[in-house]
Amino acid sequence: MILKVITSNLGKVKEYRDSLGSFGIRIEHMKIPYDEIQSSKLEDVVKESMEHLKASGLTDFIIDDSGMFVDALGGFPGVYSAYVQKTVGNAGILKLMENVDARNANFQCCIGCNIKGKDIIVTGRCEGTILRKETGTEGFGYDPIFSHDGKRSFAELPLQEKNEVSHRGIAVKLLINEMKKIA
Numbered sequence: 001m002i003l004k005v006i007t008s009n010l011g012k013v014k015e016y017r018d019s020l021g022s023f024g025i026r027i028e029h030m031k032i033p034y035d036e037i038q039s040s041k042l043e044d045v046v047k048e049s050m051e052h053l054k055a056s057g058l059t060d061f062i063i064d065d066s067g068m069f070v071d072a073l074g075g076f077p078g079v080y081s082a083y084v085q086k087t088v089g090n091a092g093i094l095k096l097m098e099n100v101d102a103r104n105a106n107f108q109c110c111i112g113c114n115i116k117g118k119d120i121i122v123t124g125r126c127e128g129t130i131l132r133k134e135t136g137t138e139g140f141g142y143d144p145i146f147s148h149d150g151k152r153s154f155a156e157l158p159l160q161e162k163n164e165v166s167h168r169g170i171a172v173k174l175l176i177n178e179m180k181k182i183a
Ligand code: ITT
Pocket: 006, 007, 008, 009, 012, 064, 065, 066, 067, 068, 081, 082, 083, 085, 086, 139, 140, 141, 142, 143, 154, 166, 168
């Protein structure tokens, strides 16, 4: 089976290639620009974007909308994660967190998958903390400042290990379970 992964983010493509590949699903990367609605829920963004892509005739594809939610910042950057990463980046989040001891945060990944004429929407979540400084060279985005075990950042984990514990890896497992139901 081949699924098209529609994203501008090559880091996501690598992760899907590894995680879905281990279930025998081949990935074809496509970059199709689409407008994302502004919403306080990742799932609403995914649903709306899927409708837009299906209306253009696309089938058998995956999109994902993800975000990092920091407790001490009231869930910020959350649904604004892409904009915040592009503007102030990890340094900006660390600055906001400079004198903050309560460093809990979570990553969420909402996957929308169109397969065999059906839509599947699942959300994976990974709890963790914001580190005091950027560490590691793997991954992308917020990986150097987020840790799931309080020790290593996501950017210090080999891809397979990140996929075992991450929001996206968990969402993929949920997706596979749902796919089995419609097989
Ligand atoms: P597409 O929408 O084209 O898929 P994007 O990078 O804009 O790509 P998102 O809107 O889902 O994707 O991502 C929001 C931000 O969160 C963005 O800056 C990502 O780099 C970051 N992000 C998403 N998943 C991440 C992960 O697993 N590790 C670190 N940062 C992540």
